[in-house]
C-alpha cells in the first residue's frame with residue numbers, strides 16, 4: 001500500500017521514530033526539525049489541548065519560511081496522576097519516573113499539527129499504558145542503557161522499554177510518537193494524501 005501527497009510535505013520533527021513511521025506510507029517528504037520553545041502552560045488539565053498547542057508551535061516556526069509546504073509537527077507526553085512527564089533531563093530523573101509508573105497505569109498523549117499556509121489542523125490521541133510491578137535492578141539496567149533519555153516519560157515501548165509494560169489500551173503507534181492510523185485518516189479527509197492504485201484488476 002502506497003500513498004501520494006498532493007502538496008510538498010515537511011516533517012518538522014527530529015524524532016527518528018516519526019520519520020520511520022511516515023516513510024512506511026511511501027510518499028515523499030523532507031525533514032526540517034523545529035526549534036520552537038516547548039515551555040507552555042497546562043490549562044485545566046487539558047492534556048489534549050496541551051500537546052496540540054505544542055505541536056502547533058513546532059509547526060508554525062517551520063511554516064513561517066515554508067509557506068507553500070504542508071508542515072507536520074507532533075508532541076508526545078506522558079501523564080501520570082495529573083502530572084506531565086516529558087523527556088527526563090538526567091538518568092536519576094528517568095529512574096524516578098519509571099519507579100513511580102511501576103504497577104500503575106499512565107496515559108500517553110500525542111498531538112499532531114498540520115500547518116499549510118494559514119490553514120491549521122490539529123488533533124490528538126490518548127493511549128493508556130499499564131506497567132508491570134518493576135524491580136530496582138530492571139529499572140537501573142534499563143536506564144543505564146541510555147534508551148530513556150530522548151523519550152517522553154523516560155521509556156520507549158518499541159525498544160527494551162517494552163519489558164516494563166504489562167498492557168496497553170489504545171493505539172500503540174501513538175505511544176511511539178505518531179498515531180499513524182488517525183494521521184492517515186485526517187490527511188486523506190483534508191485532501192493532502194491519496195492512495196496510489198488501490199483498484200484490483202482482473203487479468204483472467
Ligand SMILES: Cc1cn([C@H]2C[C@H](O)[C@@H](COP(=O)(O)OP(=O)(O)OP(=O)(O)O)O2)c(=O)[nH]c1=O
Pocket residue numbers: 012013014015016017033034058074075076077078087108150151152153155156157158161175176177
Ligand atoms: C512514551 C514514548 C515516547 N517516545 C518518544 C516519541 C517522541 O520522539 C519523544 C517525545 O518527545 P517530543 O518532544 O514529542 O519529540 P522529539 O523531541 O523526539 O522530536 P520533535 O520535538 O523534534 O518532534 O518520545 C518513544 O519513542 N517511545 C515511547 O514509548
